[in-house]
Amino acid sequence: MKLAHTAMFAALVAGALSFTLPAIAQEKAIVHAQGETTISGVPAKVLVQDWATFDNLAALDIAVAGVPSSNVPGYLADQVPADLLQLGSLFEPDFEGIAAAQADVYFVAARSAAAYATAKDIVPTIDLSVNNDAVIAGLEKNLTILGDIFDVQPKAAELIAALDAKVAAVKAAAAGKGNALVLVTNAGKLGVYGRDSRVSWIYNEVGIPSALAEVKDGDHGGDAVTFEFLLEVNPDWVFVVDRDAGTGENNGAAAALLDNELFNQTTAAQNGQIVYLDPQAAYITMNGYSAVSLMLDQVLAGFQK
Template sequence: MLNRSPAILAAFVAGALSLTAMTAVAQDKVITHPQGETTISGVPAKVLVQDWAAFDNLNALGVAVAGVPSSNGPSYLADAVPADALPLGSLFEPDFEGIAAAEADVYFVAARSASAYETSKDLVPTIDLSVNNGAIIEGVKANITKLGEVFDLQDKAAELNAALDAKVDEVKAAAAGKGDALVLVTNAGNLGVYGPDSRVSWVYNEVGIASALADVKDGDHGGDAVSFEFLLEVNPDWVFVVDRDAGTGENTGAAAALLDNELFNQTTAAQQGHIVYLDPQAAYITMHGYQGVMLLLDQVLAGLNG
């Protein structure tokens, strides 16, 4: 056995401690998001979300979630929600007591729950995943990349983003030369138009389908209100429909019933069979979720190629 002097042993121990400290520091990640910066230590094990798009993104990456919103769960994600998931309150009114008691490693808010950040940041490391509606595809990809960093899943994140880019390119190619379109939203018997700053703005901004209406004032829920007479005058080649009532679980099939009328049936879109009903929950509730956007892109693609 080799004999080491006390000085050499002390230097060895100091070096080992220094390396351990460096490793611990390296595990801390500073995540930048719309409301500031959040420090995450290591890879979070217990994860809470107050937004279904955030859950969608985490599920796409294969990250287990321990707590979810207690309302408005989209059907396309139903099988992915753990049966024992902690209910965290509604999208607009989080259960802060339950969130604090959960002692989670990270909590994600976005869109409807973004205002919870000011309270939750003092209870648990909180990250805001809100997305600008004017650049949804870009925002979804940025969030997938960010989550890949948080959970050390960078390769999986890059794979998902490459698939999303490929899908957008496929839909863009299918839309070329197919004419213009409007995205209609039906809401409690009313008709509106969604435009380039809406929940489905990617139809225009990133897929590149021309809008049949030059100026659209996007409303938060019901879009830019229009009449059937005006819709017939604009006469789009294609119509993509968001049924808000079905999206919020109030009245499935309301959009189809509303659009089945004499005026709408005279439009080019109706006569050509160019009407695509988008998944209402993916379009209205989880409009910034990776799997939801992929689902919607597939629906648009199927309609264009039909």
């Protein structure tokens, strides 16, 4: 009987402790573009200085508390509540506001990556920058990282599977359709994007042949070209990034610029094989889930006309 009473007492004590001891948050070491950051538990208050990361979090149904105060992509506008904290521009974060927010995690990438050196001493900071030579692979890696951080791995896997299916569909549709150039228009000037640009996935991961063997990718305006050069190269397809529209300066500038006597003689123009990519998805967000999905849909629709 004494043993039975002892066992019962031990069970009661264990039960009481299970209700009174606070749960210990599990720490996770997150490896990212600028090192390793330790976070405790699942972050509740999230700050984002990069629209691609916001895009990915929105696709994963993760709420955020703070966002950049500029360049909101139009295709994401209805998912950005007006009462979110404004954290400064993509290039110049408001570190005082970030510190005052007392967030659990802060994400930077691309244009805001330089903020990491300062931010990491204020709040757990993670850099989700993506290499231009493997945009879709980088996007999928970031979805996996975010899935692990927020314990939504099944949702991340679902998004990755859907993205892979779209890439496969575009590859199949593009097969045998000829070569292509990605043009960027910028303040009345023409440039070409290549295999190390913000939309390099068209060549590298979708596998559409480039009409040019070598391109010197520029950050904003690409590799400068003329209409005479474009007619000489004579691509079968042209994918257009309108930088002016992407930055909100002049919607429709690309279409007006390309309505040119020389350009209209190219195979792409003659056959109506010009695809205007969503300018903000292509130029501002670049590697967000919805951005890449939207552009893949646009490329697929072009090939299926």
